[in-house]
Amino acid sequence: MRTPGSIRSTVKRGRLHGMTLLASALLVPLAVFLMTACGADPTATPVPTATPVPPTATPVPEQPAQPEPAAPTATPTVDAMAEFQAEWDALVAAAQEEGELVVILGGSASRAFRPVVEEFGRRFDINAIPAAGRDGEHVDRILAERAGGRYLVDATHLGPTTSRTRAIPAGLFDDIHQHLFHPEVINLDNWFKGRLWFADETEKYLLTHSAGISSVVTGYYNTDLVSQEDVDAIQSVYDYLDPKWKGQIVSVPLDTAGAGGTWYGLYVHPEVGTDWIERFVREMDVEYTDEARVIADGVATGKWAWGIAIGAAGRDIRGLAAEGLPVAELSKLLSEAPTLSGSGSSNNTAIFTQPAHPNAAKLYINWFLSKEGQTVMHEMSDISPAPTLRVDGVPWGKTLEEERRVEGQDYYFLSADPEYLKLHEEAIAFSRGVYAEATGQN
Secondary structure, eight states: OOOHHHHHHHHHHHHHHHTSOOOGGGOOOOOOEEOOOTTSOTTSOOEEOOOOOOOOOOOOOOOTTSOOOOOOOOSSOHHHHHHHHHHHHHHHHHHHHHOEEEEEEETHHHHHSHHHHHHHHHHHTOEEEEEEEOHHHHHHHHHHHHHTTOOOOOEEEOOHHHIIIIITTTTOBOOGGGGOOOHHHHOGGGBGGGSOEESSTTSSSOEEOBOEEEOSSOEEEETTTSOHHHHHHOOSGGGGGOGGGTTOEEEOOTTOGGGHHHHHHHHHOTTSOHHHHHHHHHHSOOEEOOOHHHHHHHHHTTSOSEEESOTTHHHHHHHHHHTTOSEEEEOSOOSSOOEEEOOSGGGEEEEBSSOSSHHHHHHHHHHHHSHHHHHHHHHHOSSOOOOBSBOSOOOOTTSOGGGSOOTTOOOBOTTTOHHHHTTHHHHHHHHHHHHHHHTTOO
């Protein structure tokens, strides 16, 4: 079993390197295009507009004895724009010929992305079907279909734990790199830290497109049971372990597939680790349920004072707060360094192997990850989406202000930094072991 000190030393050695990797060798010209607005004819093909901006050369002192350095090549070139446009037009036509797209929405994505998928269908005149449900149930069904020789799905927004433990080992996801060709997507300058981020250690399958700022633990509370003085006293994640809250906390079970991201994050955070998890499970008489609505309603009615490590149920509590119920989120950053969290299904996307509609799937992935697609995600999601990892001026839309990245601030990106992801299986095994022992499930 790893100790908090060994976890911290393991992770600290890697955190700076993992978060600054650049994939500069494959940069391609940027092409910015504007697709048709929501109210326009959905059959119209989006046409990008070339906006080449020659780079400004750095003045070089005159040196008569040496040849002048070659001027940098302006990008994007007209030929590159024309090549992309031809490929895009052909893909749109092929996708419209297929006529359909099936996108699997798991967990929080089921409540977030239905209108986004439907908007894609309107813009490209394709019957886009958002299939909502739980991550594990989706995987069960798809495996059963494929066992019978049926390949019925195309793309997905699925959570990282189920993806890493079941979907990827079963060969359900294709290497997404081979499907990405939109200049706005493959130009790494458009992405946070100049790279694409992934929720799988191989950095091939589950692409993380968005992440919100948070403390490593976020608490949701009943305002009738938790006073402002109590809230002000929470300065560290360890303050949640105050004995006064014993028996008044609800959480997602540590062995629930969709809860893996929460406990993994606690385990690998250099300033938290195993001690916090063990104390939370063994000392606090926590009640556990994986029903998001039960958690939200229970906190709102005073059954529990706190919801801690509750995953997607946090968004339900935010909705109840907007309706005037006595619930709130403790959203302030605590003494432990802040994190970027992209662990939910609504933060990640993948494309299935042998998609039912390969052209529509490729079109969807490239559109969704483009500036336009991420703008639609920010503006049309049913619930507040996490902020995109694009850095090229996507409007914040419905994203929560407290989740938006602050320029100049650095973060532990626990859910996508490959140095942390190496510890994923170890973290999940430890958390589930502590939970099983404490609840008598050994």
